[in-house]
Amino acid sequence: MSDHPEIEFIDLKAQRQHIGKAMDDAILKVVHDGNYILGEQVGQFEAGLAAFCGAKHAIGVANGTDALILVLEALGIGPGDAVICPSFTFAATAEVVAWMGATPVFAEIDEATYNIDPKSLAAALDTARKHELRPRALITVDLFGQACDYDPIEAFCKQNDLVLIADSAQGYGANYKGRIAGAIGAFATTSFFPAKPLGCYGDGGAILTDSDEHAELLRSLRFHGKGAYKYDNVRVGVNSRLDTIQAAVLIEKLKVYAEEIEKRQRVAQRYTAALKDLVTTPHVMPDCVSTWAQYTIRVDAAQRDAFQAALKAKGVPTTVYYPKPLHQQTAYKHYPVAGNGLPISERVAQEVVALPMHPYLDEATQDYIIAAVRAALTSKASAA
Template identity: 55%
Template sequence: MNSHVKIDAAPVPFIDVAAQRARLGNRIDEAVARVLAHCRFLNGPEVTEFEGKLAAFAGAKHAISCSSGTDALAMILMAWGVKAGDAVFCPAFTFCATAEVVPWVGATPVFVDVLPDTFNMDPASLEAAIKVAEREGLNPKAVIPVDLFGQPADLDAILAIAKAHGLKVLCDTAQGFGATWNGKRTGSFGDATATSFFPAKPLGCFGDGGAILTDDDDLVPVLKSVREHGQGVDKYENVRIGMTGRLDTIQAAILLEKLAIFEDEIAARDAVATRYNAALADVCTVPVVDPRATSIWAQYTIRLPHGVRDGLAAALQKEGVPTAVYYRIPMHRQPAYAHFPAAGNGLPISEQLSGEVISLPMHAYLDEATQDRVIAAVRRALAG
């Protein structure tokens, strides 16, 4: 590895959407042109085709595309009839969308701590949170495990706890779609799965988009009704409260082209993470992947001793290497959510991680020379 890196080199992209765009070239242009030609901008044929291919990729019976990952989560809760008095268990160390949708339907998010190695929901803390909810007179209704930074939560343990307590399982794989647990893709676990196609996601569109995956035949017509204003026999009969949750046909057309190269990109991301891990393990705490899982490395996130992170970020910025922090404030400390209940003991791991984690550039088009530049910059900064 060459440690003599030019500090005046061009900045490294944190996520390089443009490199993927260059690879796909005319395929994207032609896909969009086909939609412009047929003018079926909503519910066009590409939407149906994408849903079929997405379900096949994930190993799920059904895929229902929608307008965003957040709306996917909300649509599922609405279809299940989650309501006031119900408790929905969410990890505290995640993006706000996971918990945000729970108050939308009048229910109460109850925050759960995470594990220090995988950053995913701690099954023991989930058990504690269920007891807290019951003491507060709430009805334990559902759990939303998040596949944070690209790898699945401990689905063996969480599914067992959910079964014991009669909880619905809504898997949030917005950051983990394409990863596996015990050899099965995310999207094929629990009662339903929500995912996101936000442009920065490993499988992203050119705007907002999302999808729901499920094996529940009875849930599908309800979700489709919710997606279209709660329609019944047609759009002018409204049999339930719904929303406008469709995926635009142009976005489906773009996603079809991206899905075709997704396997290649997953392998490329894993190769980057493998090199990062080998080169950085002696200077920081590198990510750990559960042996039952694979990760798609939506983010490559390291841990540093408390108080070191900001100095590393500043040093890397001077060398043109961007960083990001996911997440500086855990959900149970966010002003909008601090009044909701949480598992006992203050969720110490979520508190600790929020002060220690930092993410490095990660995408499928990060060549070895650029990886080496990132690695050398991190090592120089931490050595100083």
């Protein structure tokens, strides 16, 4: 085993120390005030979240999955409808579509960015129509922190009357050619799960939109479909509210979020400079900035297990996002797949490995990780 101090994959304790007393004060204020549901901090955070990315409205909800569900509910998407989405992502992306009784249609990803490939969308649309489904929406995923290539995606959606829903749970705040993820798409959703770049101390999520009409509808839907007051139910809704303590936490985290994104750039740049000669390192599109939710490299599929074991032996944690595309999973393998299959999604799922990544990863620890990665890779190469 390693004699190096324990390395965290995502070090939330380091962030906690950095924020310090301000976080304690913010949480205790909510406790003492006693307004635990939709207290004033919720509105304050929603305003700050919208302002950070340039959206008109932010609606806090209970989690990122609910954020997607509520958008689909607001759009009236249901049985007979098709929603195009990637397969190389977390289950929630397709889960919400199936939950509404609609059909996810899986599209291929771009091998360089791992995001949905704009060139695959036409095949996905054709597949939906061949299955006699009504194409209604496209859910993109800003995977690993990088925004999708939205210029051609938006053009495609406009041409084919599709609603663009940007799942920015990993990429909220990323920069795409001067635009900020969160304000891209008819709707953007995000998650505040603690491990996300902008995370809270439990579950939380938000929807962002420029539509006044949809913002009002979403605020109603998240609160049991209420009208003028909570016992005036004008529609069937759900109970999905961002609680006040989590909003207070997020207010403090949002204050340092821009700084943390900058720190993540430096960590990613050092990784890339040190490892690009041995592995496939992440590719960020020109004029774009990732939030680096994960730093994902690719290694030979036959070596990945041994590579991870070698790093674990040295105290370096790794994770695979994602080991099996959705279209190969039991719950989703009966849904349509665009074109003749998704070979890129299937291949990269066998090769990707995420290294420790967070804003407070100091250079000494990062150098230790880099040395461990290089040693594991070069030992395998020499053994071969």
